[in-house]
Amino acid sequence: MSQIRYFSITVAFVLLSCSLRSQPEAIARLDTNAMLVGDQVELTLSFLASAGWEVEWPDFHDTITAHIEIISKTRVDSTQLESGTQVYMRQMFRITSFDSGYYVIPPFRFAYRRPGDTGYMTAESDPLLLSVYSLPVSTEEAFRDIKGPLGAPFTFREALPWIIVFLILLAGGYLAFYLIRKRKQSKPAFKLFTRPELPPHIQALEALDKLREKKLWQTGLYKEYHSSLTEILRVYLFRKFNIHALEMTSGEIMEHLVQSSLTEEYTKSMEGILWLADMVKFAREEPLPDENEQSLDLATAFVKATASLNGETHSGGEGAIVIHNDTAAMTADTGGEKKEISEEGEGHVV
Template sequence: MGRTAFILFLFLTGSMCAQDVRLTAKTEVDTFRLGSWIDVHVEGTSPAALDTIGPVVKDSLGLLEVVTVERNGIEPKWLIRLTTIDSGKVYLPPIAFDYTIKGDTARHRAYTNSLMLNIAGMAIDPKGDIKDIKPPLNAPWLFEDYLPYLIALAVAALLAGGFYYYWRKKKQRAELLAEIKVIIPPHREALTALRLLEEKKLWQQGLVKPYYSEVTEIIRHFFERRWGIIALELTTDEILMQMKHVPDAL
C-alpha cells in the first residue's frame, strides 16, 4: 500500500509540473519578406522543481528551415531563427521542448503554440514589360583585394633586380678578363718559337734558307721586345749600331 501511494505521488507531482510548464511562441511582426530571417521568440514559465529544459529542434519545422537556436542566459527564453523559400501563408507547428524535474529521471515534453506566418513574395506586374536580369553589383575593392597583386609585383621586381645584378656582374667580369693580357717574357717567347721551329724539321728536309730566315726573324723579334730596337726593319749592321747605345745589350 505504501509503495503504491509513493508511485501515485510521483505521478501526480509530474503531472502538476507538466501542467505548470507553459511555453509561448511569438514574432515581432506577422509579415516577412521572402528569404529573410524569421525570428521566433519563445518564453516559458516553469515551476521551481524544474531541472533542465530545451527545445527539440531538427533542421526544419514544417516548411521552415531552422537557422540557429539560442537561449537567453539561464532564463527560459529562446530565439529560434528560421527562413523559408515559400511565399504566402506558412504554418509554423508547435515547437517541442523536453524537460526534467528534480528528483525524477524521466523526460517530459511540452509544446509551444503554433503560428501562422505571412511570407510576402516579390511583387510582379502582369502588365509590365519583361526586363533583363540585372548584372551583379561590383563591390568596392579593399586592400585585401590588391594584396595578391602587390605581392606578385614585388616578387617580379626582386627577380628582375636579381637578374640585372647577375648580368651586370657577369659583364664586368668579362670586360675585366678581356683587359687582362698575359705578358710572356721575351726570352721565353723566343725559346718557344725556336722549339716550334725545331719541330718543323726544315733543316732535315733540306730547307736551309727558310730555316735561317725564321731563325733570323725570331731573333729580331726578341731584340725588339727585349731592348726596344726595331730590328725587323733594320739590317744587321744597323742593329749592331743600335745595340751599342743599349748598356746591357752587349
C-alpha cells in the first residue's frame, strides 16, 4: 500500500514537472534601469517556448511608450534548446528617452498557440522601470553658454570615401598628364605588349632567307622580289646605322654610305642592288636569273659584313665604318675604340 502511494506521488511530481516545463516564459530585461537624458539603453525581449508552438511577437514601430523611443532593433533570433524540444527567441532594442522622469515599461504580451489548440494563449513579461534623469542644475552658479556638440572621434570608415576620391583624382590627374605628354611627343598613349625586337642583322638575314624561300622572281614577280629585297636592306640600314633609308631615294642612300667610309667593294655592291631594283621597280626591267640571285647574295653578304658594327655612319666622326678590302675583314671605328670584324660578323678589339 505504501508502495502504491509512493508511486502515485512520484507520477504526480513528474506530471507537475512536465506541466511546469511546458509553460512559456516571457522575459524583458534592461541593461540598466537608470540613464541620463538622451543616453541609449538596451532592452532585450526573450521568449522561451516548446518547439512547434506558434508565437506572435509583440510589434513596435518607433516608440515603446510615449517617452521611450526605439533607435534601432534587431531581428527576432531563435535558438533551439534541450535537443530541440524548446526554442529560445530573442529580440534586442536600443532605446532612448529625452524627457527626465520615471517611466514604467508595461509588460510585453506574447500570444502563442500549442499544436492542436484552437485559440491563442498569452504570456507576459514583468513590467520594467526606467529612471531618466537630467543633469543637476545649480542655481547658485552663473549662467553659461550652451555647450557645442561633443566631437566624435574621426574613424577610418568616415575617412574612406575621401581617401577613395583623393586616389581617383590622383589617378585621373596622372592619366591626363601622361596622355598630354605622349601627345606632345607624338607617341601612342598605350603600347600593346610586343616581343622584343631581334638584332637588326638577325632580322635582316631571316627576312632575306624568307624572301629566298618565297621564290618570287621564279614565278615572274620581279617587282615584288626587288621591292622586298630593298625594303629589307632599308630597314636594316635604319635599325643598324640610323640611316632613314625608308624615306630616302637610292641616290641618297648611296650618298650616306659613301660618306660612311665603307670600302668601295661594299658601296658598289649596294649600289648594284639598288640600281637593279630601281630598274625593275620603275623601268619594267626583267633581270636575268643570275642577276636576281646575285642581288640577294650581295645583300646577305653586306648584312653579314656589317653585322657587328656599331653606331651611326658619319663621315669621319663617331661610329664611322671602315672596311678593309685586302684582309676581307673590316674595322669599325666606334668613337676611339677599333674593332676588327671577320666575314662572319664576329668582332674583337685590336
